[in-house]
Amino acid sequence: MNTLRAHGENPSAFLALNEGNRHFTVPGADGLISYRRSGRYLVQFGGVFAAEKDQDGLLSGFRAFARSERCRIVAVQVQREDAGLYAEHGFTINQVGASYSLDLSSFSLRGTRFVKLRNKISRARRSGLEVSEVPWESCAKELEEIDRPWLRSKGRHVKEIEFLVGQLGGPAQEHRRLFLGRIDGAPVAYISYSPAFGSRSGQLHDLSRRLPDAPPGVMEAVNLHATERFIEEKAQWLHFGFTPFTGLDPEHEVPSASPLTGKFMRLLAQHGAAVYPAGTQLAYKEKWAPQLVLPEYLAFERGASPGAIWQILRVTKSV
Template sequence: MPSVLDTLAEHSDNPSSFLALNSGNEYFRDDRFDGACAYRRSGRYVFQFGGPFTAPEHRARLLDSFVKETGPRLVAVQLQRADAELYAAHGFTVNQIGASYAVDLSRFTLRGSRFVRLRNKISRARRAGLEVAEVQHDDDCSELDRLDDTWLRDKGRHVKELRFLVGQRTGPLQRHRRLFVGRIDGTAVGYITYSPVYGSRPGWLHDLSRRLPDAPPGVMEALNATAMERFVADGADWLHFGFTPFTGLDDQHELPDASRTFTRFARLLADRGQAIYPAASQLEYKEKWAPHAVLPEYIAFLGRPRIGAVWRLLRATNAV
């Protein structure tokens, strides 16, 4: 049977699907066809990531098998619109929970008045001595471990590193990712990792970033601009900035049977939930790049939505 990675490359149209391979995830399979469902447990709940990864003609049957295996406390997150409609047809309550953002690299440019501030930040970092290099997966990255430790300490003793719905820098699949590191006077001050994206908008996913607290302004922008230039030269089609919860919420994206209660809850978190999840700062960074596509993403509850399930999801991501 093909590996989960091969299955994603063949069948996934979710720009964040590579995150299904994160350490700590489990996989459900049905021997009748090539496919997999990625998930992890938190408390009494099972959280599925990204829908059933399989050929279109098998998606409904794989979902049926997975539901029978997991029971009534199944919650699916980061579903695309086609997934959302499939889950709604199978009795799930489906609501928009956020959006993902992507730049068409064939139209990418930093020229023009709208990017003046972005160009200035990049120039400022380069004047400070920033040098950007792509690092290979088998290089010594111990300096980045120390950067991670400093970054996390600066966030405060109660803050934990996010997981599940974000990328990771280590593990056996790192050879499939790309890693760009920024250094000043030989010291790493920031990095960004990118994961492969398959499907109708293939390219790369900006999936994890870190910077030293005292790094000069513009470091992350300069890192990403360098990576985008490299991706364009390599012939990549899209750069995805990934999913941000509680952003891009719009009534026109909701399915007909969406829960009004959950809609109000999501809007409340969008307005006042910065302490729970830093959506506003993430969105500000992504919008700097003038994304060409904003894709709604969904959460699906088997039965009615439960606030307790949302709490357990936040626990699974280490957000609380």
């Protein structure tokens, strides 16, 4: 946690603490690399979380470790400012999506652009929705009452997406914030938030679920309640996190990009709804008019390959 607090410029850095992740370190270096193994790949999350002076050595050590395991590295959610480090190590780097962030210092839902959002929130409140911040330990069973029908509504063979989203429970739970919406005392929706560090510190909106038959606007009302609490606490930013296959633009590509992989990513953006629900996620995030949209990247060791992308989909349980 202290390493991420010191070096987690990536707004999603806290997800490196998800259960199931492994952490690579080098003696004497101030930092870590978070990853999971899938097939013959080490799927790295979020770049190198380390002091600038230690980043090169840590990535070199991780590459040596991968070779000893007869694996290749593919890193996901690499930031633009980290692209140079990976390029120096010979990685191929392509944009894979974007992250969306809201500046809380100027947050307001006034004005005509937010009429529909305000109406949805008002409708949810008129249905009797009550929102409160709760400890996970005391309401885990209530959350399961939301999780089960939520997952069933996604389809018979759909699994819960992992790795690039938040989770509940485990050693890091004490650092998360959980807001639960109830109607007539019954749970209908919740959102979990994690701390975001770096120059745009605040909260990360990292996991959200609702009953399939919940009234329209309940998720928006829960988020507004939490946002108002964060503003009272002087938080600077609310980060909606990373969405794959969105915000893709050839202008965001870096010199070490693969043109063919760039075309493939844009194809997924147009036709990849069955792989990842990017459109639904983006629509929700854009309702809040985030002021900051940052490109995020994949970094492929020894060249881009369909196999690397397949292993990312596997490790996130998108397939």
